[in-house]
Amino acid sequence: MDYYGPMMQTHRFRAVALAAVLALQVHAAWAQSPAPAEPESAAALPAEKEDVSDEKAAVDAELFYEILVGELTTGQGDPASGYALMLDAARRSGQEQLYQRATQIALQSRSAESALISARAWKDSFPQSRDANRYLLQILVVLNQVDETAGLLKQELAASPQRVKLITLKALPQIYGRVSDKTLAAKVVEEASSDELRNPATGPTAWTTIGRMRLAADNAAGALEAARNAIALDPADEGAGMLSLQLVDAGVSGADRLLGTYLSGKPHPEVRMSYARYLLQERRNDEAREQLEQLTKSNPELADAWLVLASLNLQAKRPEQADVALRQFMTLSEPNAGNPTVAKALSRAYLMEAQIATDRADYPAAQGWLAKADKVSPGDFSVNVQQASLLARQGELAKARALIQGLPAANTDEMQRKLLADAQLLKEAKQYDEASKVLGQAIELTPLDNDLLYEQAMLAEKAGRPEDMERLLRTIIRRQPDYYHASNALGYSMADRGVNLEEARGHIDAALVHAPEDPFILDSKAWVEFRLGNTQEALKIFEKIFAKQQDAEIAAHYGEVLWSAGDRNKAMAVWQQGLRSEPGNQTLKDTLKRLGATPGAPQ
Structure with a gap:
C-alpha cells in the first residue's frame, strides 16, 4: 500500500484536456452497460434509441461543462468552487475518477474537512474501492x-496481497506517528491487524x-x-530483532535477555x-568487537x-588483526571502487593501513598506502592530514605544518578544520603549549563549541597546567551540565x-548518571574510591x-589496587594483559616504574 502516492499526486492535467477525457469516460461507462432486450417491433426501436441518445447527450454536455468549469476555477485560484463543482459532477x-479528483482538489487546497466529505461520499458510492478506502483512512x-x-x-x-500487506504493516507506526492519542492508535492497529x-x-511483522x-x-x-x-513466531525476523534492540536502547527491563536470545x-x-x-x-568496544567477529564469520561477504572491525582493532592497538580485517575488506570492495561511496570507504581503509605502517616505522609502505588513498579519493582532506602526520613522524614537523597550512579553505568550517589538524600535529609532537594556542584560534571561530574547549x-x-584544565572543564559543566565527559575528566x-x-567523587557520580556502563567512567569511580581508602569497593568495580x-x-x-591489597600475582597478570593490549601505554609504563614491578618476573 503506497500511502504517499495516491494522496499526494496532483494530476495537473490541462483543464480542457482533463475535462474532455472525463467526459469521454462517461460515454465509455454507459457504453459498457448491458444491451437492452430485443424490441418487439422494428418501428419502436428507433424512437426509443433516439430518446435515450438525446438524454445522454444532454447529460454529457452538462457534465462536460461542469467538469470544465471546475478545473478552470481551480486553476484560476478558486479551489473551493472547483471542488464543489467536481463533487457535484461526481x-x-x-x-x-471524479470523486478522486474532488478529493485531490480539497487536499491540494489544504482543506482536510472538505477532503473528508468527498472521500466519505466516494467510499459510500464505491464501498469496495481500495483507492477510496486509502484516501479516507489517511484523511481520518x-x-x-x-x-x-x-x-x-x-x-x-x-x-x-501479502507483499503489499507487509509493506503496509511496516508503514503504520509512521502513518499514525503524529496522532495525539498514541495509546488509542496502538489499540486500533492491533484490532485491525488481529x-x-x-x-x-x-504475524512477526504485525507484532x-x-x-x-x-x-x-x-x-x-x-x-x-x-x-x-x-x-x-520467527526467531530470525529482522523487524523483531530491531525492536528488541530499540527496547535495549530505551533501557527496558528484560530487553537485554530477549535480544540475547535473538x-x-x-x-x-x-x-x-x-x-x-x-x-x-555506548563505548563498549570489546563487546562490539565480539559481535563483529561473529558477524564476519557468519556473513564474510559483508564488507x-x-x-568497522578493522577500525576497532586498530583503536585497541591490535595492528595484526586490523590488517587481516582490512585486507578482507579491500578484497570485497576494490572491484566496486567506481562507486563513490565504496571509494570513500576504501580511502579510509588505505589510511588505516598507512597508519599501521607508520606505527611500524615502515614509512615507504605508509607512503604507498597514502598514494592509493589519494587515487580513489583525490583531494581528500584526511589524506593530506595523514601525509602531514607521516612527515612529522620522520622529524619534518615544519614541513608537515606547512602542508596543512597551505591547503585551501573556502569557509570558516574549512579554516577550523585546518587549525585542528595543525593542533593535532603539535600534540603528537608533544608541543602541548603551542598546540593549545593553535586550538585557541579554532575556538575563536566557534567560541561555544564545548568539544573544542574539552580538547x-x-x-x-x-602541558602541566591543571588549574587551566579545571577552569576550562568547569566552564563546560556550567554551560552544559550533561556534558558528562567533562565531569568525568575533572573528577578523575x-x-x-x-x-x-x-x-x-561527586563529579564522577554525576557522569555515571548519564553513562552508567561506560568502562572509563567506572575506572574513574574505582580510582577515586581507592584514593578515598575504599579498596574493596574499588576492586569490585575494577x-x-x-x-x-x-x-x-x-x-x-x-x-595498582591489587598490588596495594597484597595480591601481587594477580596484579602482574592484569598488567600483562594491559601490555598485550597496548605495549606503549604511558600510564601503564609509569605505574610499573613507580612501583618497581616487572610483569613476568617471579613474586
Missing part, C-alpha cells in the same frame, strides 16, 4: 479521528508494528511482550551490525563489518592528584569492568 455521474488519521480507522485499515489489509497476528507469514506503537505510547512492557510474540539463534545480519553500532556508541582542557593537563584528574576527593574491557590504562589502575 455525485450526478457516479464516476469514481490526519484529522486525528483515529477511532474511525480500524475498519478501513482492516479492509485494506484484507484486500492486499487476523494477521495469527498468520505465520505476517513488531504493534510493539513499536506501544513503545511510542510509553507502554514499554507491552512493547516487550509484542517483541517476544514476534520472535516466537542473537544466539540465526539473527538477521543487519540486526547484529546495528547492535555492534549501539555498543560502539562494512570488516571495515583544550586535555592539552592544558598534558582530582582523584589522580589526590585533591578534593569528595568533590571528585573486576566488573576489566572482564569486559582489558584497556591498558584500566589495567594500570586495577593492577
